[in-house]
Amino acid sequence: MTIDFAVVPVAGLGTRLLPATKSQPKEMLPVGRKPVVQYVIEELARNGVKRVLFITGHGKESIEDFFDVDQELIEFLRTRGKEDQLAALEFERNDIEYAYTRQREQLGLGDAVRCAEPFVRNEPFVVALGDSILGLHGQSKAVERMVQICIERDAEVVVAFEELESLDEVVHYGIAQPGKNLGGDLFELVDVVEKPSPSEAPSQLAVASRYVFRPSIFEYLKKTERGKGNEIQLTDAMRKLLADRPGTGIGLKLPKGEERYDIGNFPSYFKAFTDFALADEEHGAAYRSYLKSLLGN
Numbered sequence: 001m002t003i004d005f006a007v008v009p010v011a012g013l014g015t016r017l018l019p020a021t022k023s024q025p026k027e028m029l030p031v032g033r034k035p036v037v038q039y040v041i042e043e044l045a046r047n048g049v050k051r052v053l054f055i056t057g058h059g060k061e062s063i064e065d066f067f068d069v070d071q072e073l074i075e076f077l078r079t080r081g082k083e084d085q086l087a088a089l090e091f092e093r094n095d096i097e098y099a100y101t102r103q104r105e106q107l108g109l110g111d112a113v114r115c116a117e118p119f120v121r122n123e124p125f126v127v128a129l130g131d132s133i134l135g136l137h138g139q140s141k142a143v144e145r146m147v148q149i150c151i152e153r154d155a156e157v158v159v160a161f162e163e164l165e166s167l168d169e170v171v172h173y174g175i176a177q178p179g180k181n182l183g184g185d186l187f188e189l190v191d192v193v194e195k196p197s198p199s200e201a202p203s204q205l206a207v208a209s210r211y212v213f214r215p216s217i218f219e220y221l222k223k224t225e226r227g228k229g230n231e232i233q234l235t236d237a238m239r240k241l242l243a244d245r246p247g248t249g250i251g252l253k254l255p256k257g258e259e260r261y262d263i264g265n266f267p268s269y270f271k272a273f274t275d276f277a278l279a280d281e282e283h284g285a286a287y288r289s290y291l292k293s294l295l296g297n
């Protein structure tokens, strides 16, 4: 079985990044040279994804425009002799089929994923949040591994996790209750809690925005009531599923060098921009010198 379908929710309002996100999607914010969502799609393509369903919403049209082939722009660059700039548009030709559906109301991530149900075949699929990039410039191969794990171990849910540096950060993420170690960086996922307080957190392992589900998740999403933030939480649907079908959830700790860049708040957005700009092949070295001079060492 090959799993080549990914659902990419991009409907959230990005209120933590206002005013930058007032009239543009947070998924279109640049990180170095590219908008966030381009890294996400390139990462998915690198991991074997061939079909992407975006869950969009009000004000997200620029994401659709971005992935179209822009013939007018191509002609413009050709006639002005700017062939070298055409290379920046090569991603328009990548080997991916795009589809778009809209979440009609802001009811949360769980509801956004539920919008994918009519488009999912009877096989596992990937969910990749459109505001997070795995690995520098999206170089992670975690999704491919998660897909293999799902098939080989017949799991219902496989989730990527990152170890948080401080317990105070648990309030921003879904947090795992790990069970037995399944070897290396894999563990049994017993339960997951959405944005707990530090005293309630079962670990410091945070859901890192990549999931593999079987269609069974929809059964639980339909039964999920509004939770944290008065929204329908994907985490709450997962915890019901894990309680009903113990032993079918697997967590993967992201390997070193494949950390998650979260573009959902300013501190981690600034960090991502700096890391990506420093690693830029053409301009990274000059940027590094500039930062050194600025910081005085």
Ligand code: G1P
Pocket (backbone or CB within 6 Å): 012, 109, 129, 132, 172, 173, 174, 175, 194, 195, 206, 207, 208, 209, 233, 234, 235, 262, 264
């Ligand atoms: C969502 C999920 C949360 C997860 C996070 C990853 O939260 O609900 O479980 O850890 O994405 O970025 P949000 O960032 O949409 O509040």
